[in-house]
Amino acid sequence: AQTVTQSQPEMSVQEAETVTLSCTYDTSESDYYLFWYKQPPSRQMILVIRQEAYKQQNATENRFSVNFQKAAKSFSLKISDSQLGDAAMYFCASHGEYGNKLVFGAGTILRVKS
């Protein structure tokens, strides 16, 4: 079965510094997307970044970038110049074995200290 693992239940970062959140996944699919979603206290799930598995180039969205290691099935999120508004729960997700179903990791709580 498809699994997504986030091994860091909680992380802390000082404002303006860089933090990396880890994610590993297991899939037998050849064509899939990987995602990082952010869920602030409002509980609204917000798409942070998307990586297409067939693309070797790592995705970047402003201060957010990923390190995608396909062979190792690793998909980490790097947040540069951390801001107070980045504090949230971050979920890594991958498409499941069939169709559009997303499989999520357990989440990492990110705390940003001023």
Added chain:
Amino acid sequence: KAGVTQTPRYLIKTRGQQVTLSCSPISGHRSVSWYQQTPGQGLQFLFEYFSETQRNKGNFPGRFSGRQFSNSRSEMNVSTLELGDSALYLCASSLGTGEKDTQYFGPGTRLTVL
């Protein structure tokens, strides 16, 4: 474009009752997926609808059902509510043109079963 909307945002029911949750996707999106989020089980896929047909289903009992209308709006129904059904129910929409694509989430409906 307006985002995904869900109604109601909060709901309190008692055991044995039934409940209907509604989701309006982003304009032009034809796929709607539903997820249940609980502290113990995390985020779990319920089902996906595309063109008024259930395209994919998660591992939930038959008390959980859904449907999609011709305007792509979707409803989710839970019958004979149990205490364990208390959760945040998230709806996500996507274009649906590919078998796997990017999902955008609504704000969720918080269901409390007493």
